[in-house]
Amino acid sequence: MKSKGTAMAGTAAPTTNGPTLLTARDLSVGYGDHAVCAPATFTLRPGCALALVGVNGAGKSTLLRTCLGLLPPIDGEVTLLGRVPDPRSGRQRRAVARDLGEESFFPTLTVAEHLALVCYGHSTPAPERTAAELLEEFNLTGLANVLPDELSSGQRRRLALAAALARPRCLLVLDEPEQRLDHVTRRTLARRLVAEREAGIGILLACHDAEFVSTAATDVLLVGANTRLLSVTDGVRAITEGTL
Numbered sequence: 001m002k003s004k005g006t007a008m009a010g011t012a013a014p015t016t017n018g019p020t021l022l023t024a025r026d027l028s029v030g031y032g033d034h035a036v037c038a039p040a041t042f043t044l045r046p047g048c049a050l051a052l053v054g055v056n057g058a059g060k061s062t063l064l065r066t067c068l069g070l071l072p073p074i075d076g077e078v079t080l081l082g083r084v085p086d087p088r089s090g091r092q093r094r095a096v097a098r099d100l101g102e103e104s105f106f107p108t109l110t111v112a113e114h115l116a117l118v119c120y121g122h123s124t125p126a127p128e129r130t131a132a133e134l135l136e137e138f139n140l141t142g143l144a145n146v147l148p149d150e151l152s153s154g155q156r157r158r159l160a161l162a163a164a165l166a167r168p169r170c171l172l173v174l175d176e177p178e179q180r181l182d183h184v185t186r187r188t189l190a191r192r193l194v195a196e197r198e199a200g201i202g203i204l205l206a207c208h209d210a211e212f213v214s215t216a217a218t219d220v221l222l223v224g225a226n227t228r229l230l231s232v233t234d235g236v237r238a239i240t241e242g243t244l
């Protein structure tokens, strides 16, 4: 992945009705009536990046999924763009780009065709240029004509992340985007997230990497038995000292 600033072209964020992208108030998440962590309260505004940190099984992915409306809350409230999250609504689909690690690709479409498909499907301005810039940025240009089955696990991750960034968005939701990326690519992606928030996009991510959180996040939510907001400094310290 190459560090560059041009791939923001063609991915201008749609406007939102208010300053808040996402709010959670006493939000309890889990499966059935079993909460997996203590309730969460936070607000995410444009230009900010909230990193969810916590041990394995703490509930970070469950919280992300609930914020997107993929799981119902057990209790409390969550609003996305001022409404109850609904992944089927056109409004939410237009505004929210996500990579939750699903990585489902069409087996007979190449790397470049996947990016083109996302660009055209989401009416990305300048789709060809945007796709070409993302191929370059994610070091996929040499793999443009390769099929997904021929990619390494890290290359598949890079394609999934490039696809999330190939479409307009005002909110970006990423579940452990650093996973399976080499060190250089992790650093470059973290800097890319800084550019995203400087462009006014809000970011909600789950992450285990202290350096990544330190670079990319503006706030930290420690998820667990005592879910609470921390400064980035304290969140990074909790990761490195193992006091999550």
Ligand SMILES: Nc1ncnc2c1ncn2[C@@H]1O[C@H](COP(=O)(O)OP(=O)(O)OP(=O)(O)O)[C@@H](O)[C@H]1O
Binding pocket: 031, 036, 054, 055, 056, 057, 058, 059, 060, 061, 062, 063, 206
């Ligand atoms: N579909 C499911 N049904 C029931 N329980 C689940 C389901 N998915 C996850 N869980 C449980 O919910 C808890 C939280 O899981 P979650 O995936 O949210 O954790 P996490 O913080 O993202 O963990 P990790 O850092 O390992 O990715 C875990 O105890 C897990 O076993």
